Structure formats: C-alpha cells, structure tokens
Amino acid sequence: xxxxxxxxxxxxxxxxxxxxxxxxxxxxxxxxxxxxxxxxxxxxxxxxxxxxxxxxxxxxxxxxxxxxxxxxxxxxxxxxxxxxxxxxxxxxxxxxxxxxxxxxxxxxxxxxxxxxxxxxxxxxxxxxxxxxxxxxxxxxxxxxxxxxxxxxxxxxxxxxxxxxxxxxxxxxxxxxxxxxxxx
Amino acid sequence: xxxxxxxxxxxxxxxxxxxxxxxxxxxxxxxxxxxxxxxxxxxxxxxxxxxxxxxxxxxxxxxxxxxxxxxxxxxxxxxxxxxxxxxxxxxxxxxxxxxxxxxxxxxxxx
Numbered sequence: 098x099x100x101x102x103x104x105x106x107x108x109x110x111x112x113x114x115x116x117x118x119x120x121x122x123x124x125x126x127x128x129x130x131x132x133x134x135x136x137x138x139x140x141x142x143x144x145x146x147x148x149x150x151x152x153x154x155x156x157x158x159x160x161x162x163x164x165x166x167x168x169x170x171x172x173x174x175x176x177x178x179x180x181x182x183x184x185x186x187x188x189x190x191x192x193x194x195x196x197x198x199x200x201x202x203x204x205x206x207x208x209x210x211x212x213x214x215x216x217x218x219x220x221x222x223x224x225x226x227x228x229x230x231x232x233x234x235x236x237x238x239x240x241x242x243x244x245x246x247x248x249x250x251x252x253x254x255x256x257x258x259x260x261x262x263x264x265x266x267x268x269x270x271x272x273x274x275x276x277x278x279x280x
Numbered sequence: 281x282x283x284x285x286x287x288x289x290x291x292x293x294x295x296x297x298x299x300x301x302x303x304x305x306x307x308x309x310x311x312x313x314x315x316x317x318x319x320x321x322x323x324x325x326x327x328x329x330x331x332x333x334x335x336x337x338x339x340x341x342x343x344x345x346x347x348x349x350x351x352x353x354x355x356x357x358x359x360x361x362x363x364x365x366x367x368x369x370x371x372x373x374x375x376x377x378x379x380x381x382x383x384x385x386x387x388x389x390x
Contacts, residue, residue, distance in 0.1 A: 265368025
C-alpha cells in the first residue's frame, strides 16, 4: 500500500488526536499518551512510549469494572507508526486509506510531523521523504515535549502537559485531578 | 619584521601574489556579474526562498519503533478514558456527566 500524499488537503484543526496524560491516584504521571480517534465509533487508540506500556496496561486494568463495557488490547505488533517531517503545507497523507487506522498532525508541537498509524508499512515515497532515523527524538527534545521515563512520577504541570495542550482545567473530575488543578 | 620582508626570496613573493588572485572560474563569474544590471539581474535570476516546511532538506520519514499502540474498544470507551486522562474533549457537556458518574463509581469501590 502506497500513500499518495498529494491527493488530500491538510486540515490540522480536525486532527483526530489529543495529547494527554494518565495520572496515578496521587496525581503523579504514569505515562504520556496520544489518544486517537479511529474510524470505529467505539474505539480509541492510545499511542504511548513503549517503556511505560506495562504500567499503563496495569493501570487501565485496575479500573475495568465488571460493568465497564471496554476491551483493552495491545496491537503494537499489528501496526506500524510512521512520522513524516517537513510536509508541504498543502498536502497530507490520506486519513481514509484502507490500511491507515489513524493519521494526523502531531498536536503537541508543529515540528513533530504528521503521524500515520497503519496496518502495514505505508510506502512513503523515499525520494521525496528519505528515511532519517533519530529525527523524532531530536525534534521532540528541541520542541520541549517530554515522553516516557522522562516524566514518570512528576505532576502533569511539571512535565509541560499544560503547554502541549494535554490538560483541561474545565472538564469533569478525573483521577489525579486534585494535584493537577490546584497547581 | 621589515628586514624579514626585505630578505624574502623573489620566488616566494611571486607565489604569494598568485594565490591572492581569484581562480579563473570565479573571476569570470565576477566579470559576468559586474556586467549585469544589479537590480534586474537579482530579481530575475534569484529563486524564491522556500518556506521552512517546504525545504527539501527538511523532509524525511521515520518509523517509530519505540511506541506502543493500545486500543480501548467498547461502548463505554470514551467515558472510561475521560475519567482517567487529563485532557478534555470537545463535547464537554456530555463527558462531564460521564466522568462524574465514574468518579462516584470509583469512590464507592474504594
């Protein structure tokens, strides 16, 4: 499957991804996450650093009650996460391609590129977008976006979560809100 | 200092003088530029600078192998996550009620 990035217009305002943070009961960060909406109405996709995956799965399973109508599954082995950097301003990958589960601009910082969650390698045009390993970590650190173990056990506001749009002060209560809302 | 310059062999002086002259290719380029009208030549020959996100050197792609993807599926997926994450949603009026009810559920369970 080859993604034709020239056929779709960019609309970052409708990016179906939200940065957020999971907190412990004491208000400390368990992991940072990007929450994707997928094509399925009852499905959300959590894009998390690998080093915090086990902690997040244990955390989620703690709160799955008998009446909670959710199923949690790790699909890391079945999908590929690709990031495109330096997109021309008028094009973007297709969000409705058959192999693409979710796609959108990274909402945390404008330089973090366009993420594509696909069921198989998305076949990016190598001539137009050559492979450049390590770009993500470099751009992420330069943009001040922490991830994974870098922010474990900090509070949400100590980890730039508010700056990257990951904290809502006007929503209802959530786990760890007391320590987050009073800072 | 003056004595050392005076005593410099003629061959060395000649070689120094030749190295300060522009190379042949550069000299012809300078001559061509001097013969052109400065304003019109710049505006007609200089390509427009690309925007930062359009520069080809800035384009690349990368497959992230250090990320995990977890699905939360079910009719209660949004309500479930709303009570656990710090971010809000567009439809706050709907989620406030759900997260409130989840909070009560958690309180009762604890």
